[in-house]
Amino acid sequence: MADIICVIGNKGGTGKTTLSHMLCQGLGLLGQRSVCVLTDACREPLDPVGRRYLxxxxxxxxxxxxxxxKIRSLSAWLGVIDGGGNRTAMDRRLYGLADLVLLPFRDSHEDIRTVIRDLEMFPRAYAIPCQWPTNLWQLDAAERTLKDMLAPYQDRILDPVHTLHASKLMLQRKIPTALPGALSNTCRGVARQVMDLLQLDTDDTLATSANSASTPRIATIAPGHRAYAVI
Structure with missing residues (x-):
């Protein structure tokens, strides 16, 4: 039976959608089959061509x-549900069905105050710093703020996903044929954290096969609903 990961949180603009797609791309690069699920009615589905997930x-x-x-009925798959922002009722619903919950937040006091409330509301969730600064001075300030404000939750904070200009490519309707190496490496890093939390092994042989695959594989997630092919 497949595991389901939900990316939620009351604060908008924290990078939930970007993180969801980066996670799925990284899972694909590690040889793990996954599907990214859109729930935000204000967004349109993205073209799957060139992505390593449905x-x-x-x-x-x-x-x-x-x-x-349908995801639950699949063997050895992962479902990643992008919850969208400012939807507490939806967050509660997704939390109830998830095997793993991620709460992205950015380097701001407002984001951190919100993620603290979410960590209290969702005691099984993990917070993940997103679009985290890379400038040494800014990084030091961000880490000090993190330590001061989130000290009681240190065991529920994952490694940060640092600011990467290329990450916006994941949200283009159609992504480039070849993604920058730095983006692929970051996607893998996010995926490894999730697989560790779910106690899943990375199959290096399968990952190599997935990276070299050249024939699109068509799959249907749910009859009557849009699902797409990935390489």
């Missing part, structure tokens, strides 16, 4: 139920 459209309650049921 994309499923679950922008209404009925579709979400069907898609999650």
């Amino acid at each position: 994309v499923a459209d679950a922008r209404n309650s009925e579709a979400l139920s069907k898609v999650t049921h």
